[in-house]
Amino acid sequence: MKSPRIYLVSVFAIFLACAFLVGCGGGSSSTPPNTITSSGNNVAAISVDGGPVGNYADAAFTSVTVCVPGTSTCQTISGILVDTGSSGLRILASALSIALPQQNASDGNPVVECFPFVSGYTWGPVQTADVEMAGEKASSTPIQVLSSNFTVPSGCTSQGTSSNSDLDANGIVGVGLFTQDCGDYCTVVQTGGNPNLYYECSSSTVCQPVAESLAQQVPNPVSLFSTDNNGVIIELPKVSTGGEPSVGGSLVFGIGTQSNNALSGATIYTADDFGNFTTTYSGTAYPDSFIDSGSNGYYFLDQSLTGITECGGDELGFYCPAGTVNISATNQGQNGSSGTISVSIENADTLFNSNDSAYSDLGGVSGTSAPYYFDLGLPFFFGRNLYTGLQSATYANGYWAY
Amino acid sequence: MFERRARSHESRPWLSAAVLVMLVSAFPAWAALGGDVASVQADQLHMQGSLRTTTTASYTVHEIKSATGIVVREYVSSSSGKVFGVAWQGPWPPDMRQLLGNYFEQYVQAAKAQNAARPGRRPLMIEQAGLVVEVGGHPRGFTGRSYVPEMLPAGVQAEEIR
Numbered sequence: 001m002k003s004p005r006i007y008l009v010s011v012f013a014i015f016l017a018c019a020f021l022v023g024c025g026g027g028s029s030s031t032p033p034n035t036i037t038s039s040g041n042n043v044a045a046i047s048v049d050g051g052p053v054g055n056y057a058d059a060a061f062t063s064v065t066v067c068v069p070g071t072s073t074c075q076t077i078s079g080i081l082v083d084t085g086s087s088g089l090r091i092l093a094s095a096l097s098i099a100l101p102q103q104n105a106s107d108g109n110p111v112v113e114c115f116p117f118v119s120g121y122t123w124g125p126v127q128t129a130d131v132e133m134a135g136e137k138a139s140s141t142p143i144q145v146l147s148s149n150f151t152v153p154s155g156c157t158s159q160g161t162s163s164n165s166d167l168d169a170n171g172i173v174g175v176g177l178f179t180q181d182c183g184d185y186c187t188v189v190q191t192g193g194n195p196n197l198y199y200e201c202s203s204s205t206v207c208q209p210v211a212e213s214l215a216q217q218v219p220n221p222v223s224l225f226s227t228d229n230n231g232v233i234i235e236l237p238k239v240s241t242g243g244e245p246s247v248g249g250s251l252v253f254g255i256g257t258q259s260n261n262a263l264s265g266a267t268i269y270t271a272d273d274f275g276n277f278t279t280t281y282s283g284t285a286y287p288d289s290f291i292d293s294g295s296n297g298y299y300f301l302d303q304s305l306t307g308i309t310e311c312g313g314d315e316l317g318f319y320c321p322a323g324t325v326n327i328s329a330t331n332q333g334q335n336g337s338s339g340t341i342s343v344s345i346e347n348a349d350t351l352f353n354s355n356d357s358a359y360s361d362l363g364g365v366s367g368t369s370a371p372y373y374f375d376l377g378l379p380f381f382f383g384r385n386l387y388t389g390l391q392s393a394t395y396a397n398g399y400w401a402y
Numbered sequence: 403m404f405e406r407r408a409r410s411h412e413s414r415p416w417l418s419a420a421v422l423v424m425l426v427s428a429f430p431a432w433a434a435l436g437g438d439v440a441s442v443q444a445d446q447l448h449m450q451g452s453l454r455t456t457t458t459a460s461y462t463v464h465e466i467k468s469a470t471g472i473v474v475r476e477y478v479s480s481s482s483g484k485v486f487g488v489a490w491q492g493p494w495p496p497d498m499r500q501l502l503g504n505y506f507e508q509y510v511q512a513a514k515a516q517n518a519a520r521p522g523r524r525p526l527m528i529e530q531a532g533l534v535v536e537v538g539g540h541p542r543g544f545t546g547r548s549y550v551p552e553m554l555p556a557g558v559q560a561e562e563i564r
Contacts, residue, residue, distance in 0.1 A: 056521035083523075085540040116494055118537050118544070119523050120513060158499035158506075160537075161513040168521035178542060185470060185493055192447075193497040194470045273471075274493065274543030288491075292540055296522040299538070314519055317527035352520075366525050367536045370564040371491065371545050375525065375538065 034385050036235040037260045041135030042228045042253040048236065048378070049246035050357040052079035053168045057352070058296040058359055058378040060234065062251055064089065064173055065132040066100065069140045073098055074132070079170035082234065082251055083294030084388045085275075086174035088181035088218035089131055090115070090122050093147035095170040100127040103142055105200040105210050112199045112207055113144050113218065114156035115181060120163035122172075123152050126198075131221045133173075136253050138224035142216060146171075151205040155196055172294070173221065175232045175251075177275050177398030178391055180217040187211055223390055228254025231389040231398070233261055234293055238383030241324065241346070243356030247382075255387055255401075266387055266401040269333030273397055279341075279374035281305075281329040288373040289331070291386065291400045295377030298343050298363035300329075305372065310365055311348050318348035318364040329374065333399065341380075358382070434476055434501045435548055438483050441503065442466075442476045460555040461486070472496050477563055479555045487549035487563035495537070495544045502535075502548060509535050509548070534560070 037043055046060045060082040066089075067074035075098045077091060103111045103126040111126045124146040131138040146164045174181065182197050189209045190196050196209035198217070223229055236249035254261045269277050271290070279289035281301065289300075297318070303310045306327065311320035319325075325345045332338040344361040351359050360382045366373050380386070387401035434441050442464045446453050451468040460481070466474045472492030476485050490496050499506045512528040512535065525538035526546075537546040549563045 051521070053521050059522070081523075087541075115541070116544070117523065117541060118526060118539060119517055154499070155497075158497045159495060160498050161510050161517065163517070166514070166517045166521075174541075176541075181541065183542070190470065192451075192468070193474070193500055194468055194472055195494050195497060197494070275540060276543050288539070288543070288545060290540060290543070294523050294540075296524055299525050316529060317516075317525065364524060365527060367527075367538050367545065367547070369489075369536075369547060369561045373538065373545070375540075377524075 033238060034235060034383060036237060037250050037252050040252070040258065040260045042258055042261065044134040044251040044253070045248060046082055046234070046236070046251045047246060047248045048358040051081065051169050055355070056168050056296070057357060058362055059169070060236070060249070060293055060378060060381075061169065062133070062173065064091075064171070066091065066096070066098070066129040066143070067132065068098060068100060069128055069130050077170050081169040081172045081294065083172050083174045083292070084176045084232070084234065085290070085292030085294040086117070086172065086181065087176045087178045087220035088115070088174045089141070089143040089171065089221050090174075090218075091143060091145055091171035092164070092167060093124060093145050093149070096145060100129050100145065102127055103216065107200070109200040109202050110150075111210060111212065111216070112150050112201050114152070114159065114195075114197055114199065115144060116159050116195065116197070117163055120161040120166075121156055121159040122146050122163050122167075123148070123156060124164070125149065126218060131224075133221070133251070134253065136225040136228060138221040141221055141224050142218045144218050149204060150201045150207055153199060153207040155209065156199070159195060175220055175222050176388060177271050178220065179223045180214055180219050182212070182217050183214070186217060187213055220390060222253055225253060228257045228261070229390070230257065230392065231255040231387060233385050233387050234381050235385045236381050236383070239358045239360040239379075241344070241361065243351055243354050243359040245356050245358075247358045255389055263387065263401060266385070267337050267339055268335065268389070268399045268401045269331055269337055270335040270395055270399040271397040272334050275397060276373070277334060277400070278332040279329050279376075280332065281327065281374070285332075286371070286373045288371045289375070290373070291376045291380060293378050293381055295375045296362070297359075297377050298345065298379055299366040299375040299377060300343075300363065301372050301374070302365045302368045304368070308345055315348050315352070318362070319345045320347045320349050321345060322347070324361065334397075341376075434485050435488050435503050435505050436550060436553070437485050437503055439478050439485075441485060442478060460558055468492075474501065477549070479553065481555060482553070484553060486553035486555065487547065489547035489564050491545045493542045493544070495546060505533050505548070505550070508533050
């Protein structure tokens with residue numbers, strides 16, 4: 001892990017570069033670089049470095065320590081993907097060497113979860129751990145341990161493909177808008193085509209859906225910290241055009257709870273029930289848009305709407321313009337606040353050939369029919385401190401601020 | 403939420419009748435994409451959702467809305483009577499095996515191939531000659547659609563499946 005000193009030096013170097021050069025690249029030459037907090041008991045180091053597999057582009061990784069609750073039997077696991085698009089800690093069983101207590105249903109059977117992501121579902125038992133990140137601790141927290149110890153039931157395989165084997169990370173820490181990974185939907189057993197996320201298994205091969213109370217569900221671990229528990233800030237430096245081998249930054253816990261995590265004039269954009277807001281491009285509003293550190297690029301609209309050439313072959317779905325394309329769009333929260341954003345897209349084929357891990361202008365298609373949307377992934381986080389506020393009495397579905 | 407549950411209980415007699423109809427008719431079990439209009443009825447029953455239909459010159463859209471907020475639209479060709487496209491939106495994806503029917507395994511294999519091609523979490527974009535599947539969004543807010551290009555009725559654009 002990089003020392004705080006390296007961050008300070010990097011920030012200072014960027015400051016110097018900006019002081020002597022006209023602009024710092026990109027379309028915001030007049031914007032000073034963001035200040036990255038490097039010290040504090042609420043600051044965890046993150047790095048965009050390709051992750052455990054080495055070639056994971058545009059994903060931020062951190063370390064998480066899990067302990068058998070109430071004991072000093074602990075393990076620190078690196079290569080955990082930081083995801084503001086979901087809630088909950090999920091760790092590969094193969095990366096876990098300590099035995100954590102199993103969560104059981106009221107009849108004593110182990111609870112096992114099937115959690116749907118866009119790329120596929122994760123499957124494995126719900127276990128309990130003290131979760132430590134930086135100086136913060138979430139005691140007795142349900143987490144998902146990804147394994148195939150229990151045969152995946154058909155209700156879960158019906159979700160599509162398993163992500164357990166191609167996670168390309170040792171785990172995912174969901175630090176998104178919502179307190180629980182599922183919420184009210186999972187407090188009753190769903191029937192019919194509505195999927196169930198929680199199961200109880202009477203044997204290693206027989207699992208059936210179970211109602212899971214909010215307190216039993218896998219939570220955003222930040223929500224269980226004793227302080228600094230109302231959200232996170234992801235702070236990453238600007239990444240130069242064409243990419244960089246790796247960049248480091250900070251995951252700061254709490255918003256407005258300490259001197260190092262004040263909102264500092266950032267604009268709050270609140271989310272709707274689904275965790276979305278509206279992005280308007282070229283006069284059309286797209287109300288299913290969102291900000292998500294777990295998406296590894298800017299994914300928006302399609303070639304017919306943006307005029308940006310789509311890649312062919314293996315890079316299908318990415319954008320491959322001949323030169324750099326700059327677009328501007330407007331984000332609008334449910335609370336009415338709005339602001340313009342600039343997005344730069346370069347040729348994904350060219351970017352990938354550089355074998356870097358951090359690209360500020362990697363993008364692709366989000367879909368070729370309505371509902372079109374903007375998925376502002378990790379590149380959107382470069383060069384700005386991005387706040388993800390947990391749902392609360394004031395902000396029912398949480399918010400983003402920057 | 404509880405009011406919605408109460409409503410679905412009220413509709414039980416209707417559901418029982420539908421179950422009977424389905425059993426008597428011996429419809430093929432869950433087979434939406436590529437199936438006939440009977441598979442739409444099976445899906446509606448399976449999802450215990452309300453149904454709304456809209457008809458255009460060349461197809462009928464059957465929109466099944468579940469109390470959980472999951473909405474599925476199935477596009478049935480007026481000429482062939484077959485489901486040529488499906489679209490969905492909601493907090494979680496619907497039962498994809500049921501919805502894609504015989505195309506489900508092809509979808510799973512293609513999704514695995516995309517995930518294996520390059521590390522990274524992004525929208526699923528499967529564009530094969532015989533099957534298109536697009537899945538996007540994030541946990542608590544999924545969107546997606548699928549269609550069989552060769553089954554599109556004449557003059558119908560793929561963008562209409564949404």
